[in-house]
Amino acid sequence: MPNFAAQSVRGFLLLFCLLAGFPAGSPAAPAPDSPRMTPVVRAVQAVAPAVVNITSTHIIEGQRVSPLERFFGPGFSPGFPGFDGFPGARPGRQKRVSLGSGVIVDGPKGLVLTNAHVIAGGDEVMVHLLDGREFPATVKGAEPDFDIAVLEIKGARDLPAVRLGDSADIMPGETVIAIGNPFGFNHTVTTGVVSALGRTIRNDGGVFTDLIQTDAAINPGNSGGPLLNIEGGLIGINTAVDARAEGIGFAIPINKARRVMADLMGQGRVAPLWLGLMAEDLDSRMAMALGLREARGVLVGAVFEGTPAAKAGITPGDIIESINATPVRDRRDYINVLRNQTGGESLRLSLRRGEKNITLDVTPAPFDDATAQKLMERRWGLGVRESRQGPVIQSVRPDGPAAFLRKGDVITGVGGARIKNMAELLQAFRKERLAGQVLLQVVRDGRGYYARLVL
Known part of the structure; x- marks a missing residue:
């Protein structure tokens, strides 16, 4: 039977809205020429459908699962001794779910760019779109040395895609936009500016070079999401935030990410590079003998014939102090900096040769x-x-x-x-x-x- 009371109330509210001048349906969008339709709003509206939330699930076998953990969720611990022996704890299967972001860069092929650490160790990867659809995804390739991964969405049609920009002409101070999934809050938009270019960060896993620094808010869950310019072009993949300070985030330039993606799709890995030399660390005695203030850099011990180092004019006895303005502290640093470079790009080396400081450009060769x-x-x-x-x-x-x-x-x-x-x-x-x-x-x-x- 129809609910006449409910219908009467709805009719009264509709009449009130019409008499008061309010729209009865969903609010109308601002006119295209409205001052509210700023370039940021236009960029977000164009790109947001191509931004995906990523859940990566890892099944852990043989772990002890307590009644409290089953009730409160995986990872719960009350923090008192003896919890591992809680009555009822037994071997079982646990799910560990990590959250991140990504962006569709090829709609017809269903290809998504994200960070390698977002999907690391995942047994099941799902992508969630702004329109409510969700699909399983397979990892087409991942390269931890660059923190880049490529996913392929399975069983999807009519996927939107972002327009790839050019990170070669980024200007410090220009407005940028980040979209992601921080702390599980879907499709969060933040804005800021490019704070600096060519930044280097180090961690236990290696060295990441040529990064874009931005003050657009980037939080856990933003990893893998897009950094956009004011025109809505993809110029970077958000990858890290400096937890010691507010407003310091980093993104991988899209030109580097594109080269990594091409290598992953073409040959399953990024081709390793080398200059064709052997080097050793400087100790305090060597530094003193060479007239250096501190023992930093690597001392070239041998240069192999026909290699990029030989062609560039590097000679035994040279001290490599930096690569692309990234300081080289020791031979492990030298290796890690090279590991974060892609093929076909020229590197600028700062060398000390005797009493002179010289600069050389060299293009690394594949280290097959x-x-x-x-x-x-x-x-x-x-x-x-x-x-x-x-x-x-x-x-x-x-x-x-x-x-x-x-x-x-x-x-x-x-x-x-x-x-x-x-x-x-x-x-x-x-x-x-x-x-x-x-x-x-x-x-x-x-x-x-x-x-x-x-x-």
């Missing part, structure tokens, strides 16, 4: 597997081949640092990283090639032990 294997044989003094058990030692140079190893030993770890195949071994060598000593995990006759190479 064949080159890495030859250098490993020279540097570590061992030949390795692929096997079903993993990389197995085939030959050892009698006068080399690995002379105590034997043919048939299987390398299962380098510097704490697990090694399962030749590709992982060569990647580990690229990271450790300048180290003064390297710790290997080796299996011989079914028994594992550690071997230290002193170089």
Whole structure:
């Protein structure tokens, strides 16, 4: 039966709205020429549909699950001793859900750019659109050295996409817009300006260079979301915030992100680069002998013929002090800075040569597997081949640092990283090639032990 009382109330409210001059339906949008339709509003309206919220779920097996944690949610702990032995706790499965943001850069293909750390360790990735749709996504590629990942949305049609801008002409002081999912608040918009360009930040995992610094509010959950210019063009992928201060956030320039994406889609990884030289750390004695105030930088010990370093005019005895204005403190810093560069881009090196400070431009070359294997044989003094058990030692140079190893030993770890195949071994060598000593995990006759190479 119809509810006549409810209908009467609705009719009265409609009549009141009409007599008072208020619209009875949803509020009308401002006119296109309204001063409220600022460039920021236009940019947000154009791009917001292409911004996605990302949930990455990781299933943890075999964990102890208590009744309190099942009630209050994963991770709950009352903070008193003995909680792990709470009655009823038992092995089980837990879900850990992380939140982040992303942006659709190719609608027909359903490709999303985000941060690698947003989806790291995820067993199930879902993307949620502004229009309420949600879809599963697969990881097409991820590169932690650049904190970039590419997702592919499955089963979606008519997806919007952002317009890619150009990060080469960004100006400090220009207005920028960030859209993301901070603390789970969907499609939050913040604005600010470009505070600086070419910033470098360091963490335990490496060095991130050439970053855009902005004071647009970026909070947990914004990671992977877009940084836009006032025209709505994508100029960066938001990646980090400095927790020590307010208004200091960082974004990966879209030109670098685009090159990383092309490598991930084309060959599944970003091609490693090198200059073609060997270097060592400066100690206080060397610094004093060279007339330096402090022991910072790397001392070039050898330059390989035909490499970018040789072509650029770098010579043994040069001290590399910075790369693209990023200070190089030691050889590990040198490796990490190079790991965060993409192919085809020229680098500017600041060198000290005797009493002179000079600047050289050099374009790194791909550090392919064949080159890495030859250098490993020279540097570590061992030949390795692929096997079903993993990389197995085939030959050892009698006068080399690995002379105590034997043919048939299987390398299962380098510097704490697990090694399962030749590709992982060569990647580990690229990271450790300048180290003064390297710790290997080796299996011989079914028994594992550690071997230290002193170089």
